[in-house]
Structure formats: C-alpha cells, structure tokens
Amino acid sequence: MKDELHQPLGRPTGAKRPDTPAPKRGLWTGVAIFGALALGGGVFALVSHDPLLATLGGRPYAVAKIEPYQPPPPQPAPPAPPAQQGAPATAEAAIQPGGRDHVVTVGEIEQQSGVKVLRNGASGPGPIIIQVQPEDSGVRLAPAPDRRISEKGRYGVLPRIGAEGARPMDIYARPYVPSPRLKPGAPRIALVVGGVGLNPQTTEAAINELPEAVTLAYAPYGPGLESSVARARARGHEVLLQAPMEPFDYPQNNPGPHTLLVERSGDLDDLLWLMSRFPGYAGVMNFLGGRFTADENALTPVLAEIGKRGLFFLDDGASPQSLAAKTADQLSLPEARVDVILDQTSAPQSIDAALAQLEERAVQNGSAIGFANAQAQTISRLARFAREAEKRGLALTPVSAMASRGGRTAAASGASK
Incomplete structure (x- = not known):
C-alpha cells in the first residue's frame, strides 16, 4: 500500500539517495586565501631579515629604548630677601x-x-x-616705679608724693580720653575687676580679654605680682591695690596675712607691708572689711596714710555701715564707691541683669561704678559688655577718673594744687 502515511518523512517519492556528497567550494576558497597570505608574510620576513617580524608572522610592533634615570642638575637657590628689622628668624x-x-x-x-x-x-x-585683639587706643601708662614718686620702705618700695607735688594717683592712673564717636556728656561707666593675681589663668584672661579702660585690682598675695602688674599696665589697664580688712565674722572668715584689724588701729605696719607688694597702683580699695570700715577710729589713720601718699580710695560698696565716704571727705582724700556689685551670683543671667542695672544707673546719674571678682565666666560677660558699651552710648572710664573730692574729679583737684 502506497500512500502519504507510508512514505519516508521529508523525502520526495521516487528520489534517489546520492552515493557521494557534493563538494564544498566556499571552504576550499578560504583555505587558499589564508595560505597565500601566510606565504606572503614569510617571504617578506625573509626579505627584510627581521627575525622578530618573522616570529610574529608579520604583525605590526614597536621598539622602546629603556635608559637609566638621570636626575636633573641642581639649580642655584635664589638670593634670600633682606631680613626685616625686629622679625624673628624662626617665624614663618x-x-x-x-x-x-x-x-x-x-x-x-x-x-x-x-x-x-x-x-x-x-x-x-x-x-x-x-x-x-581689642582695639588699641594708643594710651600708654607711665612706667613703674617712677623714682619721683617712690621711696624705699621697710618692706620694699612705697608710693609717695613727689617733691613738685606729683601724686601716684595722677602719674599711674589711666587718663580718660572721651571717644569722638560719643555725644558730649555721654553716661560714664567704670568697671573694676578684683582678686587679680591670685589665679594665673584668670589673671591672664583679665589682662588680655578685658578692654584697656577696665581697672584691675590686685590682691597682695599672688606669685609674681610685679611682673603681672607690669603686663597689665603695659596692656593699658589701670591698677589698684586690694587691702584686706577685718570682716564682722573674723577670724572664721580670714582675708589673709597682714589683714588690717580694728584692735590694731593706729598701727600702720601691716598697711605698709601691703603697700610694698608691687609698684604702679593709683589707688587702694578694701577687700572685705565690714567691721573695719565701720569703725572710725580704725579707719581714719589708714585713709590718712593713703592720702598722704598721693593715692585715692575705692570702697567696694559691700557694707552699708561703711564710713569710708564720710572719713575721706573729712581728710580731703579722693574717694569713690562701687554702685553695683556685678557677681552676687555667678549665674550668667544674674551678671547680665546686674550690668543692665549698672547701665540704668549710669544713664540716670551720669556715671556708675561696677565691681566683680576675677572668675572666668564673669570676665567673659564683662568683656562682651565693655566692648559693646560705646555702641550703647556709654563711655567706658577708668575708675580713677570718677574719684572725687568735694564734687571735683581727682584730676581737677590735683591740678588746683
């Protein structure tokens, strides 16, 4: 039976199977071309006598010449510029x-x-x-000690009034120079920082961070007092001596060696020791001394000696019983009193509030004196306030310019002599 189901798949009916495959012409053509190329490359290599080319079968190549590195010859250094006078040799x-x-x-x-x-x-x-660095006003303080207003005492150099009437409070004080940017009669503020000299870190901060017109009051016990005071005055700071005086709770609260005591009234040996600690101060202020400043018999000879040596006295304003102002007026001693204690507490908000109170009092009365102790946080708050004082219409003033006698400034009273 012959039908489509019994025929081989894909093969036509009656087709004969070839005995030998048909020759593949394309394959033989490629072989012939490749052989011709190889023969040509070999002939070229033989003709050129290049063994590398013969090895590479005629492929292109490049030859690089490798030579050892030779460093460039050293160049002569350019001539050094002339050294500037005063420049350190090791400075960048x-x-x-x-x-x-x-x-x-x-x-x-x-x-x-x-x-x-x-x-x-x-x-x-x-x-x-x-x-x-704060702006330099150009004010320079007189060197200390000045021989015209100094004498040698039992414990060291003491201030005195000179032969021609020159006083330490005039020679050593920082002069008040009103800023031309302020209106005439601008309210004046004096800032006094006490306890300077006891701690090296806060002492350096007070000297370097506070503006020049801030007055520094040195305690008589710190190390290296003379050099520290000299640095402070070189920076332009007016300097006071803090004299420890007997408080009401003495000896539980003891200000330190050579404290001025009520029971030793009239004995000035401790005062002379205190006044010999360093030269260059324009005035004296009390450290503590609630009981001492309230006792007229004890206070009078001390203030008389301060006046005799050409100094002024600053009351720290802490004791309402103080008789310093009354006694100083009787002795014709230049005197001033602190209006606002700025660091009753060390909280920044409290210090800022006290500074605002000081500014308000200066605006009302024409002038005001603020006092604070040398503590790091207090110094930073005072420094910011002092730098901004002029922008607020306030004249930052050395405290010596506010010491008065009978309504006259210390400078005016000195000129009238």
Missing part, C-alpha cells in the same frame, strides 16, 4: 600681595590685623586658638 613667612619680593612674618601679619593665633605645640595638626 608669607608673601604680601602688594609686592612680589616683599616678605612679612606671621607675627607682623597678626600685629597688623589684630588677630593672634596660638598653636598647641608644634606646627602639626592640633587645636588652634584665634584671639581677636
């Missing part, structure tokens, strides 16, 4: 934009810009403190 240098060959030191840049950079250790990585 910078090129000033104004001139290609002008070299200035980092110290000179800091001095010109008013910015001081303090590096912790070497020049490597580490914390860097940048201090913006």
